[in-house]
Amino acid sequence: MKTFYGVSLPNPLMLGTAQYPSPAILAEAFRASNASVATVSLRREKGAGHDFWRLIQDLGVRVLPNTAGCHTVKEAVTTAQMAREVFETNWIKLEVIGHTDTLQPDPFALVEAAQILAEDGFEVFPYTTDDLVVAERLVEAGCQVLMPWGAPIGSGLGLSNVYALRTLRAHFPDIPLVIDAGLGLPSQAAAAMEMGYDGILLNTAVAKAGDPPAMARAFALAIEAGALAHGADPMEPRDMAAPSTPVVGKAWLA
Amino acid sequence: MKTFYGVSLPNPLMLGTAQYPSPAILAEAFRASNASVATVSLRREKGAGHDFWRLIQDLGVRVLPNTAGCHTVKEAVTTAQMAREVFETNWIKLEVIGHTDTLQPDPFALVEAAQILAEDGFEVFPYTTDDLVVAERLVEAGCQVLMPWGAPIGSGLGLSNVYALRTLRAHFPDIPLVIDAGLGLPSQAAAAMEMGYDGILLNTAVAKAGDPPAMARAFALAIEAGALAHGADPMEPRDMAAPSTPVVGKAWLA
């Protein structure tokens, strides 16, 4: 099983920590799903930071700080540096937003920032598109994990371009691939894992569900299901039907 | 949670017993998935019947005999009667095949046979299409469960007509609906459960997988995931993106 910068995760679900009705429900969602990674951010200290940090530490999971909301290389790099000091980890979920409506990555700034951070010793988890060439540049820049989007952040649309996601999987057999953003339902996460993806990063679909812990658990189960199915060598779909019950030995009852 | 003729099933997965590499693997698939129902058939006795029956009994699950391969009302009714005597259950998975290439149900013979069997005290699980009017006739005929196909038996194509399946669900809020036949991957089963379906009946996708027990478990997990998600009130998908990480308080690092 692939490792994330040498770390093997007990559970391929990475869960965001924003938008929950309450801190208690956030914690319950992590317990219910056994998510192994929590994404966090840095914001201007207004007093709440301390308690939130205590909450996250109590989850007993790995922390993956993000550079959410950064639109330039410099912003992203400085934010990453601050995150490394605060969260004491080299892991960074690198977001460099290229467009406000789609919140899609800016491939140009992303590759540049990834290069700077990788050289500076960071272990970069780039939030990227499903573009194969951009993915290759990120790997050349030093990324050992890729996190293509399924659809725009918070849209819940699922996997917009299955063809491109398959292509990525085929071209990077040894790089851990995580679907980051855009999923709305567990069946979509299962489908990604069935395609051979190595993990799923979620936030809105869980936090904005009516029952976040139940939805978190639903995603965790679907992810496990998809991974199992991928390993179990599924049947090939075919256009014609074929009886499951044996035909031989059927009684003649006309 | 809905009951199947008064019986509540601990697990919404119904698993077929045909096409496995070996009886041992069949048994392992049931253990791995905790499937609650096993479908079986009747064939001309050649000596193997006894051992197979012992195997099924050891699974400790409910048995759902089928009328697989029957093309006429009479064949189906006689087969059902023989099944009731042998398996000592009123449950019958009613198949009346209308076409050899698609193995699709014959709506006309199906409704007629369902009526006869229901009047004769059978508890009919009709393998039907996704046709709303046929479904209504089956309910009028006395069926308290409906089992629409997802796609042709053994095709592994998944849910061919999501629109029709949604319509069925909307029109029969109180009738247990089970997707019977056509699924190839767990994500498809999860999607059906997310739509509010009450169970999944499978055979080929599990038996013909490279690792049937793993695939059986994968389906069981996906089904649980889909059911949980359906109950957890999923977010509405939307076309525009929306940031998960809060925008307020972002540092100004230009």
Place this chain on the structure above:
Amino acid sequence: MKTFYGVSLPNPLMLGTAQYPSPAILAEAFRASNASVATVSLRREKGAGHDFWRLIQDLGVRVLPNTAGCHTVKEAVTTAQMAREVFETNWIKLEVIGHTDTLQPDPFALVEAAQILAEDGFEVFPYTTDDLVVAERLVEAGCQVLMPWGAPIGSGLGLSNVYALRTLRAHFPDIPLVIDAGLGLPSQAAAAMEMGYDGILLNTAVAKAGDPPAMARAFALAIEAGALAHGADPMEPRDMAAPSTPVVGKAWLA
């Protein structure tokens, strides 16, 4: 090219006559599309019938009366008989509605009515589902044309079950197949014709467009396009890319 009860249509588009902003726009839509058939109905005479009939006659197209709104065999048969007298044609678009929400055909009543009408000398155009077995019954009942729905009447959803529609085409190579109802856009009509369908029957998508004559013409062109493509033996889609411009002879400009 297939004929409709011995009549070869110059244009595979059949157009409805309801819901247009005005009679003038209706007429313009027929001119713009060269539709070869107009569907009409019978309603209680309130004085408007005469002018409408004049309008239709001036279109110079074949008339296909329908039994729209009929829910029983008797209603449909009586309506067909009245239509034959008024419109002086044996053609009848047989609709027997099975459900008010979906306006889907009632397969049972449909087959029964088709049989009665065929024996009475009608040339039946049955509005049916995409169910193969029902289709076979209709052919046995004497129908020499089949008109499966694409989606519910007036929904504009397009082709809900491409798999089933392909299956119908494959099983009835010699029977004219017309997609009746559910289309919203010309690309959907083109897709049906590319699959080898023989005609398209439309109403709402044209009448409710902002510019009905333009939309009518758009459908006519798309239908012609799809038919041409079907006859031109399209390339097989493939997963890998292949250069169109020759690679040999490329200059070396490194």
Place this chain on the structure above:
Amino acid sequence: MKTFYGVSLPNPLMLGTAQYPSPAILAEAFRASNASVATVSLRREKGAGHDFWRLIQDLGVRVLPNTAGCHTVKEAVTTAQMAREVFETNWIKLEVIGHTDTLQPDPFALVEAAQILAEDGFEVFPYTTDDLVVAERLVEAGCQVLMPWGAPIGSGLGLSNVYALRTLRAHFPDIPLVIDAGLGLPSQAAAAMEMGYDGILLNTAVAKAGDPPAMARAFALAIEAGALAHGADPMEPRDMAAPSTPVVGKAWLA
């Protein structure tokens, strides 16, 4: 109607000139489709160039030279310069291939080359992905036309990411958008035009069809159909059915 660098095209179909069974069939395909633009390339002179050029000139269409097969900025720029001299046009279809399997554009080299060529007075038609940010960079670099791919060149897969293509259209209301590569069937071209695209560039789907002239004409008709439909304000699809034939005045025939 939008212009392509000040030129309004009588027909939004741009047709490739490669892979035809014969020059005669190529010419016939152009006549049958009234394509308004022919894409051409430059290859090492082996004697055939002259006759081919004569053939193209006789088509009486605009010529759009490409930089097919170029993998670097320098190759693409030099090829464009040679093309401008030979074909005496500032138009250039800029291809900078980023990956041999998918033949997808290299977004980085593409933007760089576009900038150089635009500054040098070229009118650049960039073959790009459906990435919004890359598209914005191309426009900033001076491109007044964008040509996103539908799917990999020669795959015939159609529109792999409808969501992304819609997003592009929404963000560039005033820039001519042409689907370049990946289409296999006319219905796909119609769908792109229905979304508001301004043109279609094709080669393999026509040249590799059994009857290229018929397929070329089929695409031309489908494109016209899609454009008409886009302008005719299509109905909104809806989940419920709605009768087309009026309900009022229906006879009571029970």
Place this chain on the structure above:
Amino acid sequence: MKIILNGEPRDVAVQTLAALVDDAGFSERKIATAVNGDFVPAPARQDIELSEGDRIEIVSPMQGG
């Protein structure tokens, strides 16, 4: 005599369906008729005696999809 013509109660003096059609001024119109749910061809209208409570339908061409 009270009948129901196209869904509306009517008190009529005429005896036959043909007379009713005349009376309603439809004789020249492009119409078809049904009595109590059964089709009555034009030639047969004069032979159809109306009875109390008959449901008469007189229909004509209309828009259809």
Place this chain on the structure above:
Amino acid sequence: MKIILNGEPRDVAVQTLAALVDDAGFSERKIATAVNGDFVPAPARQDIELSEGDRIEIVSPMQGG
């Protein structure tokens, strides 16, 4: 007497269905029976006299989907 047992022609001496089941050695088995397409419940087997050309089906549990 010639019958057809599970699709194969058989020449049998027995008179009843019950005897045939015994004779075939199925009496202890988990089986069900049909004669000429009609179900025959276990208790009724002894009352069923076989006739020339009867189609007898004896079935038992088997894999099914």
Place this chain on the structure above:
Amino acid sequence: MKIILNGEPRDVAVQTLAALVDDAGFSERKIATAVNGDFVPAPARQDIELSEGDRIEIVSPMQGG
């Protein structure tokens, strides 16, 4: 001296970034700092002399997706 702290104008007496952090009562908190868009590691804060108009950012852990 006028600076901008987390986006708000502040008039401060302190000389160094370290002092500002103390002054703001953040010294015990889990925070990171940046001056005019550049990261300043904790140990370096005491060496950073503030100047008129400096943009200081002091951030701490927060929810993220």
Place this chain on the structure above:
Amino acid sequence: MKIILNGEPRDVAVQTLAALVDDAGFSERKIATAVNGDFVPAPARQDIELSEGDRIEIVSPMQGG
């Protein structure tokens, strides 16, 4: 002098690119030229002195997609 013309080694006597084009019999043809990866416009060909090992490309119109 040895050069590479359209990917093939050639031993040529001519001095200029223009002469090479003539020599190859392309002067009347619809062609464009590049030397060592750089475009050489037609008018400039006569000023381009060839040197040992130069990579010369002479291209003409061809099918394209």
